[in-house]
Amino acid sequence: MDILEIRKIKKRFGGVLALDSLSLTIRKGEITAVIGPNGSGKSTLINLLTGVVPWDQGVVAIDGVLISELSMEEVAEYGITRTFQEVRLFEQITVLDNILVILTSRSLWGSILERHSKLHLKQAEDVLKTVGLWDKRGDLVVNLSYGQRKLLEISRALAMKAEIYLFDEPFAGLFPEMTKLVASVLEGLRVQGKTVVLIEHNMDLIRQLSDWVCVLDGGTLLAEGRPEVVLSQREVIEAYLGD
Ligand SMILES: Nc1ncnc2c1ncn2[C@@H]1O[C@H](COP(=O)(O)OP(=O)(O)OP(=O)(O)O)[C@@H](O)[C@H]1O
Numbered sequence: 001m002d003i004l005e006i007r008k009i010k011k012r013f014g015g016v017l018a019l020d021s022l023s024l025t026i027r028k029g030e031i032t033a034v035i036g037p038n039g040s041g042k043s044t045l046i047n048l049l050t051g052v053v054p055w056d057q058g059v060v061a062i063d064g065v066l067i068s069e070l071s072m073e074e075v076a077e078y079g080i081t082r083t084f085q086e087v088r089l090f091e092q093i094t095v096l097d098n099i100l101v102i103l104t105s106r107s108l109w110g111s112i113l114e115r116h117s118k119l120h121l122k123q124a125e126d127v128l129k130t131v132g133l134w135d136k137r138g139d140l141v142v143n144l145s146y147g148q149r150k151l152l153e154i155s156r157a158l159a160m161k162a163e164i165y166l167f168d169e170p171f172a173g174l175f176p177e178m179t180k181l182v183a184s185v186l187e188g189l190r191v192q193g194k195t196v197v198l199i200e201h202n203m204d205l206i207r208q209l210s211d212w213v214c215v216l217d218g219g220t221l222l223a224e225g226r227p228e229v230v231l232s233q234r235e236v237i238e239a240y241l242g243d
């Protein structure tokens, strides 16, 4: 079943046509990898689907509901969450508070001052343990390493309890141990029947994790299919080599 259907989406930034009548579908419960050379429109696609930037033309159907413009509130309502290519966290509060802010959905300061319910603390413990950051719960985010910040961002996405998870290069710059951890997080989401969109450049990870691969080039869909098929197609290899 298609949970996300993108139909003829156009997005222009000044002179750059970032998405050029892009159409693609994302199936429920699968890990779909979105690959393509730098500047091919991968992050733009996620930005549109999460209401960060509006698109110019086209429609998106989420679970069959047609949408011509998405606000951040609607995105939450439809159960879509994401991580950013450039990690975005609250720097001057603790790891634990970065999760509690999401669970309580209060204002930042309201959430910190509030006495948290046992349930929220348990949920925060679960997501932080999933990414191996429970021991760091009292640390200020500003003091975390690059990899730990990426893990925290992923755990924040997990705390949202969404249906659709969009990950923008979650493995970039991670050491092997952390890579394994993030791979198991993604596999865990698939086991739970969640839908994952994964932007990734590492072909081994794509082969290991994805059910389906969509290749973007110049804002259009160059190819799609099963990883073992798509990754050996000549035009796909050429698009990467030409980068
Ligand atoms: N906010 C913006 N303002 C202006 N141009 C933008 C903006 N966002 C993206 N672009 C342009 O749109 C095109 C697609 O960018 P996008 O970030 O989606 O590529 P990408 O496939 O994610 O690349 P990368 O692999 O480098 O992350 C690029 O030419 C980029 O410069």
Ligand SMILES: [Mg+2]
Pocket: 042, 043, 044, 085, 168
């Ligand atoms: Mg990008």
